[in-house]
Structure formats: C-alpha cells, structure tokens
Amino acid sequence: MTEHKPPxxxxxxxxxxxxxxxxxxxxQVGGISATSMLGTAALMxxxxxxxxxxxxxxxxxxxxxxxSDEEKDEACARLERRYSEEYDKKVSVDSTPAQEGVLFxxxxxxxxxxxxxxxxxxxxxxxxxxxxxxxxxWIRVLKMEKGDFDASKMADGxxxxxxxxxxxxxxxxxxxxxEGEHYYEPEKVPxxxxxxxxxxxxxxxxxxxxxxCPVRTTYREPDGVVVVDYNxxxxxxxxxxxxxxxxxxxxxxxxxxxxxxxxxxxxxxGNRPRMKGVVEKCTFCMQRTRKGRYPACVEVCPVGAxxxxxxxxxxxxxxxxxxxxxxxRLKAELNxxxxxxxxxx
Amino acid sequence: MKKSMSFVADxxxxxxxxxxxxxxxxxxxxxxxxxxxxxxxxxxTQGMIVTGLTDQVSWGxxxxxxxxxxxxxxxxxxxxxxxxxxKHKALxxxxxLGEMLAIAAVVMCMLFVINHMGRPDRLWHMIPFIxxxxxxxxxxxxxxxxxxxxxxxxxxGGFYYLYKKxxxxxxxxxxxxxxxxxxxxxxxxxxxxxxxxxxxxxxxxMWHHGMxxxxxxxxxxxxxxxxxxxxxxxxxxxxxxxIKDEAIDMxxxxxxxxxxxxxxxxxxxxxxxxxxxxxxxxxxxxxxxGHNGLNALVPWFWxxxxxxxxxxxxxxxxxxxxDHKKLPYICVVIFAGIWVEKGMGLLIPGSIPTPIGEFTQxxxxxxxxxxxxxxxxxxFIVLTILLKGAIGILxxxxxxxxE
Numbered sequence: 247m248t249e250h251k252p253p254x255x256x257x258x259x260x261x262x263x264x265x266x267x268x269x270x271x272x273x274q275v276g277g278i279s280a281t282s283m284l285g286t287a288a289l290m291x292x293x294x295x296x297x298x299x300x301x302x303x304x305x306x307x308x309x310x311x312x313x314s315d316e317e318k319d320e321a322c323a324r325l326e327r328r329y330s331e332e333y334d335k336k337v338s339v340d341s342t343p344a345q346e347g348v349l350f351x352x353x354x355x356x357x358x359x360x361x362x363x364x365x366x367x368x369x370x371x372x373x374x375x376x377x378x379x380x381x382x383x384w385i386r387v388l389k390m391e392k393g394d395f396d397a398s399k400m401a402d403g404x405x406x407x408x409x410x411x412x413x414x415x416x417x418x419x420x421x422x423x424x425e426g427e428h429y430y431e432p433e434k435v436p437x438x439x440x441x442x443x444x445x446x447x448x449x450x451x452x453x454x455x456x457x458x459c460p461v462r463t464t465y466r467e468p469d470g471v472v473v474v475d476y477n478x479x480x481x482x483x484x485x486x487x488x489x490x491x492x493x494x495x496x497x498x499x500x501x502x503x504x505x506x507x508x509x510x511x512x513x514x515x516g517n518r519p520r521m522k523g524v525v526e527k528c529t530f531c532m533q534r535t536r537k538g539r540y541p542a543c544v545e546v547c548p549v550g551a552x553x554x555x556x557x558x559x560x561x562x563x564x565x566x567x568x569x570x571x572x573x574x575r576l577k578a579e580l581n582x583x584x585x586x587x588x589x590x591x
Numbered sequence: 592m593k594k595s596m597s598f599v600a601d602x603x604x605x606x607x608x609x610x611x612x613x614x615x616x617x618x619x620x621x622x623x624x625x626x627x628x629x630x631x632x633x634x635x636t637q638g639m640i641v642t643g644l645t646d647q648v649s650w651g652x653x654x655x656x657x658x659x660x661x662x663x664x665x666x667x668x669x670x671x672x673x674x675x676x677x678k679h680k681a682l683x684x685x686x687x688l689g690e691m692l693a694i695a696a697v698v699m700c701m702l703f704v705i706n707h708m709g710r711p712d713r714l715w716h717m718i719p720f721i722x723x724x725x726x727x728x729x730x731x732x733x734x735x736x737x738x739x740x741x742x743x744x745x746x747x748g749g750f751y752y753l754y755k756k757x758x759x760x761x762x763x764x765x766x767x768x769x770x771x772x773x774x775x776x777x778x779x780x781x782x783x784x785x786x787x788x789x790x791x792x793x794x795x796x797m798w799h800h801g802m803x804x805x806x807x808x809x810x811x812x813x814x815x816x817x818x819x820x821x822x823x824x825x826x827x828x829x830x831x832x833x834i835k836d837e838a839i840d841m842x843x844x845x846x847x848x849x850x851x852x853x854x855x856x857x858x859x860x861x862x863x864x865x866x867x868x869x870x871x872x873x874x875x876x877x878x879x880x881g882h883n884g885l886n887a888l889v890p891w892f893w894x895x896x897x898x899x900x901x902x903x904x905x906x907x908x909x910x911x912x913x914d915h916k917k918l919p920y921i922c923v924v925i926f927a928g929i930w931v932e933k934g935m936g937l938l939i940p941g942s943i944p945t946p947i948g949e950f951t952q953x954x955x956x957x958x959x960x961x962x963x964x965x966x967x968x969x970x971f972i973v974l975t976i977l978l979k980g981a982i983g984i985l986x987x988x989x990x991x992x993x994e
Binding site (some may be wrong): 305309312380382386388398426428433445454457458459460461462463478479480481482483484486488489491492494495496497498499501522523524525580 | 637638639640642644645646647649650685707708709710711713714717718723724725728729730731732735789791792793794795927940942945946947948
C-alpha cells in the first residue's frame, strides 16, 4: 500500500479533523466557514479573527488572471499569511509569471521506465497533495502486461460454453482496468512480462478541460501549462468529464496535508495547499520550472526516463528527443495536441 | 397596481389553505426536507466526500436527476404545444398547469445542480460582470441560459395568464402568444443543450454521438406527459377541476409515440455499438452485462428496458390506453423507467470505464439519497402549491372582487 504517514512524524502534527489540539479545532471551523454562514459566525466569535478576515478576503477575491500585479501580490501575501499560520512554518506563495520564449514540453521514455513510481511519490511530496485515506496522485503509472500476446494466454477469452467469440479479454484477471493496471503492488520492479506507461496531465495545446469550464478558472498559460485557479473553481467537475487522460483530481473533502510534510515553497498556480471542493492537476511543477529547475518527477527518476525542457529552444534536450527518437502522443485522434510525449530509443 | 396587489394577496392566502389531505401531503413531503437539511449540512461542512462520488465516477445521482428533470421540464410543452399550435380545446383549458409543472421541474434542476457543485458558495463566480461567464465556449453556460430563460418564460406566461383569469380581463394576445410560442421552442432547447452538455466530450465515448439530443427529447416527451397524466388524474380525483378525457387521451398518444421512437433509438444504439464492439462501447457493455463481476447497473438497465417495452406494448392497445383507471399506473412505470434510463442507464455508465480504462463501481451514499429525495420533495411542494393556485383561479374560486 501507499505510504500514509512518514514514520518520524508524531500523530498530533497531522491536522486531521480528529486532532484534539486547539489549532486543529480552529482549522476545522475555518474549513467550514467558506461554505456555511453558521461556521463563519462561530469563527468570528472564536478567537482567530485574522484568519476569518483573510478567509473572507479570499472569498471575495476575483479571478487571479484578471488581477493587476499589485492585486496578485496582495492575494499571494494573504495566502502566505494564512498558510504560514496553518502549517506553522514560513510559507512562500510565488507569483512568477510565464517566461518569455518558453513553451514547456515533456518526454517520457517508455522503454526505460521500470514502474517504480518514485515519480508519483515525489510528486505528492513536492506538490502538497492530500495524503492518507484521501490520497491524491497526479501521476498514475499503468502497468501494461505483455501477456496479451503471451503464448500461454492466447487461448483465453473464448468461453467454451458459448462457442462464440466475445472478445479477447473476457477471462483476464477481474477487471479493475482495461489496458493498464495502476494499482499494481509488486515485490520488486520491473516485473517480468510487463512494461509501464506513466500518465499525468498532458498539458494539451487544445485542452478540452479548458473549453468546458464555465468560469474560466482553468486555462492555458503562455508557457503552455494548463493551470487551475483554485480560488476561482466552483467544483462543477466539467473538466474531469472532459479530460481524455484522467489527469484531474477533485478534493472531495478537506485535503489532509500533515504540517511536517508540507512543502513551503509554493506557487499560486502550483503546489500551494488546496481547499475542499476544487479541482487540481499536474502543473509541470510550476513553482520549480518557472525558476529554471526540473519538475520533481524528472529529478527523481532513477533511470532517466523523463525529459523536460523548453520546446522553443532548438538546443534543448526535449527538442533533441523529438528530433531523434520514435515519438508518439496518447489519443492523438482526439486532436488535443499534448505537450507530453512518449518515446522509444 | 391595486389589482396586482390583491392578486398576490388572494393567491397567497388561497394556496396555503386546504383540507386535511392537502396538509398531510405537504407534511409528508416536509419529512424528506428534514433529511435534506441534514444531508446538505453534512455536505456543506464535510465536502463532497460524504457522497459516493470518486475521481473515477465524478458525476452521479445529482447530475442524473438534473438531466432527467430537465426532460420533465421540457416535457411540459406537450400540454402547451397541442393547446396553442393545434388548438386542442381540452388541453387549452389546462395548459397553464403544464407551465406550473415546468416551473417546479426547473426549480428541482437548480437544486440538483447546486448539490452537484463542490463549491456552491462560489456560484457568484458564474454571474456575468461580477464573475466570469465562459460563454459561448462552455456548454454549461448555454445550459444555464436556456434553463433560466425557460423558467422566466414559464413564470411570465403562466402567471400572466392566471392574473388575467383572476381579474377576468381578456389576454393581450400580441404579448401572450409570442411568449407561448417562444416557450415552446425554448422547451426543445433546454433538453437539446443538456444533451450537448455531455455529448460534446470525446473523452466519454458512450455519450459522444449525435443521437443524444433526439434521444433526450423523445424520452423527455414520454416522461413529461406521463407525469402530467398522473398529476391530471390526481387533480380529477381530488379537486373540482374536471380535466377532460380528450386532454388525457391526447397526452397518452404523445407518450406512446415518443416512447416508441425512444425505444427505436435505444435499439439503434445497441446494435451499432455491439455488433462489433470496440473499446468505445465498453460503457454500454458494462451497463448491459457488467464487467467481470462488476454488475451494479445491470438490473437497473434491464428493469428499464422491460418497463419501457412492456408499457409501450400495453399503451399500443387502445382499450388500455383509453382506460383512465389503468393508464396512470402505466405512466408511473414509464416515468420510473425513463428516470432509470437517464440516471443509471446513461449518466453513470458514461464514466465507466474511466478514460484510462478503469472500471469503478459507484453507489450513492445515504446522504446523497437524502439530498435527492429532499430536492424532489421540495419540487413537489412547489408543484403542489403552484397547481393549487392555478386550479383555484381556473375554477373561479380566486377572483378579483371589485368594490
């Protein structure tokens, strides 16, 4: 199973609603206040007026994209104050805009991937996703069985009693998945007779999720990254329906992010802590990449299967991959034009 | 001004007064509102986690009921259309009741949409000028326009008619008729756009086909009048308003025709998808036969098929169709069958498997069911009150008393 809590973290630092500490209580009430007048009233009469004011200011905040630079700074500063208090550490919320002449692209070598899922775990740590029983992973690694073409399995899928062909997979292991299995729990990787295909947001050039959003809370930034303004999202989940890559996740409850594990270097569009009822997804680690660093998944990959760079720079590694390798994109027939490429040597 | 004030006063006094039957019916509905209050409190404080929805199946019972009720709202036009376009006398007398049904159905739609939203507190983000309205790009914004427009048209058309009846003045035809004709076309648009809402997403192959809008409309025009027949029967049995046999016979004919077309379209889809099943038909296969033991929806699908085909065959027999004792029961079955067809038969399997091929079962939680029942109960309370007011005015029990 997935790691729920780091072993060195004491229980009371995990700010779940069950936490008995005063801070835990305040946070819980604070969570309610956004949606319930009752909760807000309770909070106002409670001690933490500053936090309540900040929540109200956040609630009245307009769409981030339409803000002036000063308003953006103010919004980020407000968030910094709230997060710093909530997580008991200095949290920075960066507002670095897209850089000129940059279009981010990603390439993944499916020949090299060993399915260790270090990328998925590193992503959760870096991007402050919810943990525990409400775990959110932006990267899912699909295990593809070579067995579909395995001689020993060739005769499967033709039930004798019917005598008619009902499809090749009829008798394959009870179907959690169709082609790839992303809940695999191997003793060690890579497993024999399997290859792996990690998936995450494809940062489409023609993103179906953006078109369906009724409030334009999700959009393509000039550097090609599709972002979500978590404070503007109304939680209608049209984008989840429209995404052909199952890249988007929803905060069904208040996210569970232990204080000790919270990554304090955040970006407004990127890994800042989310609230319940909003959608989130991979942003190519905006907080890192807009400052010239690699995404966490690229950095952590032990086999170098992940390549990232500026598609507009002819000398970049990503351009070299596109020029010299056998490259394909997923579901190309849908005309979404992903900037996430798969390749083989 | 005085007239309209007295209309409001008389109307309000009339609709809250009733016999024991009226109050016990409202009281019964109110019980569900209590569950609804609890469910909504839980959902607002804890988040959508109290529902059975997941990242895999992120649209569930709320949206299923929404889609179905848009159909019911549109279906109200089956009363108005024959009344004003074909000058059907019996329906013309009670056309306003159809408009009242449309209002109640749209109210329910709105309640369901708000339940579906993760952040209902941010609904204002959608309001043009103070928020951002992604129109014409987002299909959802089209749906909001057509639904709100339909609500306004029915409120205006319905209450203008009632007001004129109340004051015993002639209708201003050059105002009233355009409202009615626009509302008729608009009714088609609400269910068409709702179909577009889900069939414009290539990520969901089960929905991604051009038959969707017409299938929506035919099922709506079966479910809508089916409900109206039941409501008319209840009105005939419980109030002094006698809705003529011809009105009900006209509606039952519409039901049988539309149901027939809907079944034909279902059959066309099944044959097209399953003759040579591709990955794109996995949703339909899952719905009809399950997938490796995951078969939560299978009984629902077959119930719906049996209910609808059975009712269709029965209604084809004139003796049964014109038997106004049996007809309402068949209509209840049709209504339930189409509710299942829209919800468990269309909206939920559209998410199964996920775009990356994962089969996840969805079952609603008790809180979801409380909220759904509550929304229906509120809708029926609204409907009861609207119908009571309208019937009172049609009967002349509420009228303007000039001094």
